[in-house]
Structures are given as C-alpha cells and as structure tokens.
Amino acid sequence: MTLSLVHVHPETGSVATLTATGGVAVGGYVHHCWRGKGACVTQGRYTNPWYPVLIYDALSQGASATEALQVAVSRDDHPEHRQCLVMDSHGQASAHNGYANLPSVATSLYPSVATAGNMLGSPEVVASLAERFIQLSSLNSAAVLQDSALPEFAPNHDPQLLNHLLSALEAALVAGGDVRGTRSAALRIESFSQPPIDLRVDWAEDVIEALRKLETRFRAADFKAFWQQLPLR
DSSP states (O other), X not given: OEEEEEEEOTTTOOEEEEEEEXXXXXXXXXXXXXXXTEEEEEEESSOOTXXXXXXXXXXXXXXXXXXXXXXXXXXXXXXXXXXXXXXXXXXXXXXXXXXXXXXXXXXXXXXXXXXXXXXBSOTHHHHHHHHHHHHHHBTTHHHHHHHOXXXXXXXXXXXXXXXXXXXXXXXXXXXXXXXXXXXXXXXXEEOSSSOOEEEEEXXXXXHHHHHHXXXXXXXXXXXXXXXXXXXXX
C-alpha cells in the first residue's frame, strides 16, 4: 500500500505532501511538491520516478493538473501499473488509477486537498485522510466536505501544517492503513513564509510514534533556531 495526500493553498502558494507505505523509504520515491506551482505523488503497483520531472515542467509552463498528469501518463510504457495524483497552483486535482494496481484503490478529491491510495485495508482510509485534514485546517470544513466549497484557511495556516498532516495520518491509519502494516512515512511542506520542512521515517514498527519524535526534535529550541535562519529565496 501507499497512501498519500497533496495540499495547495492557492492564495499563498504554500504546498504540502504526505505519504506512507508498508515498504521502506517511501519519502525518496513518491511525494513531490513545489511552492507556487503544485504537487504530485507517483505510486501504484510500481512507482515511476520520472513522472515528477514531466509534471513539474508542465505545471511550470501553466498546465492544469489534468494536463500535467496526461503528459506523464502518455509517456509511460506501463501506465496500468501507476497511481498518480497531481494538484496545480489553483488547488485543482487530477488522478490516474491504472487498472493493474492492487485493491483496494481509491482517491478523494477536494479543492486544495486530495488523497490517493492503493493496496488499502479499506477505501475508507483515503477518505479519512482527506476528511481529517480538512476538518483540522479549514475554517469552513463542513461546507468543503458536503459541497466541495473552496476551503478557508486561517492566517496561521502554514505553522499548523505539520501537526495537521500528522494528525490526519493518524486518523487514516486508525481507519485501516496498509494491509501489510505501515512501516515508512514522509512529509514535505514548502512555503514562501517559512523554510521547507522535510521529515522522513524510512522504517519503523510505529511510524506515527517515529514521526512524532521527529516533530519534537524539529520543534526543539536548538534546531528551531537553525531552521529559522534558513533563507526563504
């Protein structure tokens, strides 16, 4: 299984991605985000590590999520093995689910937030990941979930993203997670208002516990002082 989330804040250009799987080192292969441009996750029965280059180039040239995704899929010799989720700078998402992926396969698409997964314990895992993130991050979450309204985000949205991503992953894993067990996870946040955040657990019996330990170290005074000195441009 691989379970992923992409998020774009169209007004600020902030972007976040989250991914988790039953295999090793998911952060090195699956999720990619670019502030002001968009994000993608490339997963499935076999991920294609060349999708992000094509998608980034297309998004940079003004392509929509649907157009950027089509560029990558059209150049793939085996798109039936892929699951790919793309979100553009406007927060619009598009998904590809190849027919050869292992069930359960699901996607959940909302404005600014989208999730995808394969080899899931239950399709509800994908829905739980999206819904929990929206509930935590959106001021009008009920309208977003019921009517696909555009989310309204708080002014302190970026500093809260790390906790929101981890809490959403916790909810998804409670809903089922990977049929093999979830062993690695990663997240990345890119923003114009703060330096990037990139946390990865390559192998652990309890990925949430491991990620929370990383979060504690990230928020510790010594590292935070270093992180806050990183240039934004």
